[in-house]
Amino acid sequence: MEWTLYGLPFAATIMMIIASHELGHYLTARRYRIRSSLPMFIPAPFTLLGTLGAFIIIRSPFPTRRALLDVGLAGPFAGFLVCIPALLIGIAGSRPATGGAAAEGSFQLGEPLILKAATALLWPDPTQQDLLLSPVGLAAWFGLLLTAINLLPIGQLDGGHAAYALFKDKAHRLSSFAFFALVPMSLLAPSWLFFALLAYVLGIRRPHPPTLADGVHLPRSSKVLGVLGLVTFVLCFTPQPIKISWRMLFEEFGGG
Numbered sequence: 001m002e003w004t005l006y007g008l009p010f011a012a013t014i015m016m017i018i019a020s021h022e023l024g025h026y027l028t029a030r031r032y033r034i035r036s037s038l039p040m041f042i043p044a045p046f047t048l049l050g051t052l053g054a055f056i057i058i059r060s061p062f063p064t065r066r067a068l069l070d071v072g073l074a075g076p077f078a079g080f081l082v083c084i085p086a087l088l089i090g091i092a093g094s095r096p097a098t099g100g101a102a103a104e105g106s107f108q109l110g111e112p113l114i115l116k117a118a119t120a121l122l123w124p125d126p127t128q129q130d131l132l133l134s135p136v137g138l139a140a141w142f143g144l145l146l147t148a149i150n151l152l153p154i155g156q157l158d159g160g161h162a163a164y165a166l167f168k169d170k171a172h173r174l175s176s177f178a179f180f181a182l183v184p185m186s187l188l189a190p191s192w193l194f195f196a197l198l199a200y201v202l203g204i205r206r207p208h209p210p211t212l213a214d215g216v217h218l219p220r221s222s223k224v225l226g227v228l229g230l231v232t233f234v235l236c237f238t239p240q241p242i243k244i245s246w247r248m249l250f251e252e253f254g255g256g
Contacts, residue, residue, distance in 0.1 A: 006135045013090075013139035014049060015041075017082050018146070022054045024078025025071055032067040035059040049142060062211040065165040066222050072161030073229045076147050080232050083143040087115065090137025091122045097130035109133070110189075110238030112144050148236035151229060154178050154199040155208075159233070164208040166218070166226045171208060189240045 022039035029036040036059060042052040062068040108130075111119070123131060133141065153163035153174045163171035179199050186193035 008135075010135035010139045011050060013086050013136045014051070014142055017079050017086065017139065017143035018051065018054050020082040021075040021079030021146075021150075022056055024074035024076075026056050028071045028074035029056070029058065032063060032071065034062060034067065034071065053146065061209075064213045064216050065168070065211050066216070066218055068161050068211055069165035069218070069222050069225060072158045072165065073225055076150050076158050076229065076232060079143060079150075080147050080236065083140050083147065083236075084114075086136055086143065087118050087140035088122070090134045090140045091115075091118045091131075093134035094123075094131050094137050095134075096123075097132050109141055109242060110240045112148070112236050112238045114144065114235040115141065144236040145238070145241055148233055148238070149195060151233040151236070152178055152195075152199070157199070159229070160208065162226060162229055165211075166223070168214065185239060189242065191241055 018041070019039060026036055026039055037057040039054045039056050041054045044050060044052045062071070119131065150157055151159040151162075153159040153171065155175060159178075160171070160175060163174050167174065179196065182192050182196035182199065186196065
């Protein structure tokens with residue numbers, strides 16, 4: 001019963017965040033009359049999230065770079081907007097760890113800027129070091145992480161689409177830089193090595209497909225949208241998502 005009471009709010013919240021993300025893509029694609037599928041979830045029952053996320057299939061080319069930018073960023077923006085109230089509700093429903101120490105069997109999470117701001121707003125006691133996140137708060141944290149990862153300017157990630165829309169052929173250099181930055185970051189958090197491999201699979205070496213009218217200039221509003229995408233990334237990003245080192249992993253699996 002305890003796991004059910006914890007799992008249902010967590011599952012409902014994370015599904016709402018992921019569904020909002022994909023619906024942002026879908027509805028914006030419809031606005032530009034781009035043919036696409038409805039959002040489809042990828043079940044993964046034996047993982048921490050219970051899903052590998054969701055996706056839509058784009059069935060027609062993007063008409064302009066503006067359309068590519070709007071469709072690419074609509075997903076992270078929509079998911080982020082759902083994350084904000086979920087984060088506030090989740091932080092408000094959390095509780096301090098006994099004696100300031102994390103509970104046995106728990107793990108420490110990195111704190112993106114927006115999480116720090118929400119914690120300072122709702123738990124202003126500066127002496128409180130550890131907070132046990134509620135199910136909704138934990139789901140919101142994962143939503144922020146997924147948003148940050150999707151906004152990386154790499155390959156076929158949403159950030160990769162936005163980078164191409166803004167910088168065209170120069171986006172490939174930005175994509176390469178972001179990819180190689182993940183490798184040293186894996187020294188801080190082993191999980192970044194997995195994301196680096198994922199980025200490689202998503203086409204770090206392949207040029208981004210052009211739109212039907214690449215030569216059409218972007219309006220100023222699109223450049224503002226790109227800046228908002230960068231701000232959203234900064235608010236959601238944390239260099240060490242799960243505070244575990246390579247040494248801790250070796251000790252855990254090596255029995256040391």
